Amino acid sequence: MKYSHRLxxxxxxLTYIGVSDSxxxxxxxxxxxxxxxxPSLVRRLMAALSNAGxxxxxxxxxxxxxxxxxxxxxxxxxxxxxxxxxxxxxxPKTNLKCIVGANIQKTLASAxxxxxxxxxxxxxxxxxxxxxDGILTENKNS
Numbered sequence: 001m002k003y004s005h006r007l008x009x010x011x012x013x014l015t016y017i018g019v020s021d022s023x024x025x026x027x028x029x030x031x032x033x034x035x036x037x038x039p040s041l042v043r044r045l046m047a048a049l050s051n052a053g054x055x056x057x058x059x060x061x062x063x064x065x066x067x068x069x070x071x072x073x074x075x076x077x078x079x080x081x082x083x084x085x086x087x088x089x090x091x092p093k094t095n096l097k098c099i100v101g102a103n104i105q106k107t108l109a110s111a112x113x114x115x116x117x118x119x120x121x122x123x124x125x126x127x128x129x130x131x132x133d134g135i136l137t138e139n140k141n142s
Contacts, residue, residue: 009035010082013073018070018132019056026064052081057135062110067113070129076120080129087119088112 012035020026028039028046035042040111046064049055058066066073090108095101 004084006045007075007079007081007084009037009041010049010078011128013042013045013049014054014070014073014078014128015131015135017064017130046068048082049078052077054078054081066128068134071127073128075123075126075128075131079120079123086112086116087108090113097129 013031016031016034017026022032026049028042031037032042033062046055046057050057053067056067090105090112092105094104
């Protein structure tokens with residue numbers, strides 16, 4: 001099964017910006033190096049984050065900053081910015097001749113919708129600042 005890392009990578013981008021100082025290289029190449037990915041993925045994520053108003057950037061110039069304090073950017077903001085699909089997915093291919101197979105999709109979709117709602121509520125209570133603080137704490141303890 002293939003999993004999307006877009007949410008994790010977008011949080012990584014914002015955290016990288018959040019811990020940066022005036023000497024930090026904020027190029028897509030540098031951020032991609034931190035993610036261990038490629039610069040084009042980072043540029044696509046930065047475009048989505050910029051379109052959502054989470055970062056400010058100037059095209060053609062390495063000038064990147066959070067658009068508001070990290071404490072005011074929630075994980076839900078990031079999740080919505082990258083337009084990630086729902087967290088849980090129902091298998092669309094089941095045996096319709098079976099009582100379970102014929103009814104599982106609708107039943108699970110309802111349960112998954114409740115889980116999605118709760119997860120989004122929790123994401124709304126976790127800020128990028130908490131992630132930045134966790135990174136800085138882990139770095140001190142290393």
